[in-house]
Amino acid sequence: MSWQFDNERPIYTQLLEKIRILIISGQYAPGSRLPSVRELASEAAVNPNTMQRALAELEQSGLIYSQRTSGRYVTEDKIMISSIRESIAQEKIHSFYEEMKHLGYSREEVMNLLNKDKGGSST
Amino acid sequence: MNTILECSHVSKRFGKKTVLQDVNIQIEPGHIIGLLGPNGSGKTTLIKLSCGLLTPSEGDIRILGKPVDPSGKLKIAYLPDKNSLSDWMQVSQIVDMFHDFYSNFDRGKAYEMLKRLDIDPKLKLKTLSKGTREKVQLILVMSRNADLYLLDEPVGGVDPAARDYILQTILTNYNEEGSILISTHLIADVEQMLDRVIFLKEGRVVLDSSVDDIRTQNRKSVDELFREVFTC
Incomplete structure (x- = not known):
């Protein structure tokens, strides 16, 4: 594939x-x-x-x-790998917040929604 | 590095009709290049000139620095756009014939590919479907250890699933020191395997650029750019 x-x-x-x-x-x-x-x-x-x-x-x-x-x-440098991992995660979170802002949600409302989400789909 | 194919100021006329006009192309080793253009833009003519089946009206074509001559043809593996094999022969007989004919033909490789594409070598060519016949032709060409592969519409007649496999076959089987020139209008299917594309329009080269340069500069795929350049 x-x-x-x-x-x-x-x-x-x-x-x-x-x-x-x-x-x-x-x-x-x-x-x-x-x-x-x-x-x-x-x-x-x-x-x-x-x-x-x-x-x-x-x-x-x-x-x-x-x-x-x-x-x-x-690389065997696990610290490097995890820092890259975190910066990519931050990018994703940032663009997620941007999208939510587009829908008219404030940061707090988004947090509330996130807490309500029981993680039904882990993907 | 040795330039594999060099066309300088090549023009070709059939009677009064000009099919190619002042074409300049250079192909370096190890590259896969797409020759793209609408029907009648001169793709097949350029390929036939490159393998010596036609001679240019003007200009010069060189393969590895030498003019195309019979001894040089061993260096070129050409896939014609039409079926060129004898219908009555079995696939295995054709493989034998290619093996006798071309000293750089790898019979083992041919049988391996036939097996993977589930083609029975005992079958006669006339019993095969159009798509399967195209696969056989491509297998024969890719089993040669050539410097320049000229593929004229290699995936035109096969279904999308087989198309993926054939493109894989091309990618995994070409000689790394060699180069491939592929003519096609199925751009979206081949785009990601090309280094560079050449757009032909009414016999002239209107674009010669790397795929990723096109994507970087235009923020669109080669397929989308093609539709723009050749909008009807």
């Missing part, structure tokens, strides 16, 4: 975000080896050069590192 992309943004940014989420959610564990560029490109059904570019940017950010001969690995 190939990955889905939206139309307005470059494909490599979307690949980068997707892999980042796979890392911060623990599906690619800290210190584990990533599949090769070719494998990842094939899984996502994208051009290997585009995948290469996404991985290169992730490498720059320090979230992954490459070992000359044996491929790319997820």
Whole structure:
């Protein structure tokens, strides 16, 4: 199953975000080896050069590192992973509040609603 | 790095009709490039010129720095837009023929792909559906270890599920040092596997840009941009 992309943004940014989420959610564990560029490109059904570019940017950010001969690995720095995780969560919360503001809710009303929500759907 | 395909100032006329006008294209190794344009824009003609089936009226075409000649054809794997195989042959016979004909043909790879696409090599070509025949043709082309793959409408006749598999097949089987030129109008399906796209309009190159540059600059997909450029 190939990955889905939206139309307005470059494909490599979307690949980068997707892999980042796979890392911060623990599906690619800290210190584990990533599949090769070719494998990842094939899984996502994208051009290997585009995948290469996404991985290169992730490498720059320090979230992954490459070992000359044996491929790319997820960082072992768990503090870094959790801080990235938190900043992404904050972004999501921020845009959620913005949307609620659009609907005419104040912050307190949103909090009340959140508390009322019993978490029926955990997704 | 060696340029795989270079067209400089290429024009092609059929009688009085100009089909291509001053086309300049360079393809570097390791790239997958989409050749996009509406019907009659010159896509097939450009591909046929690139593999030496036609000769340009003006201009120069080089493959790995050399003019297209019979000895150079081994470097090119060409998928025609029409069925070019003999109907009465079994799939396995055609595989054998390709193996005899092209020294860079990998028979094992061909059988592996046939198996994965669930095509019985014992069947005769005439008993296969149009879509399955297209798959066989593509398998034959992708089983060659070529420098330049010229694919003219590789997924036009197959269903969406098989299309995904075929695109995967192209992605996983091309020679990494080589390049692929794909002509198609099913842009949305191939967009994410392309490095770069070339838009042809009435025989001229009107756009030559990387996919992510197009998305960054226009905030829209190549498919959407195409609909805008070629609005009827």
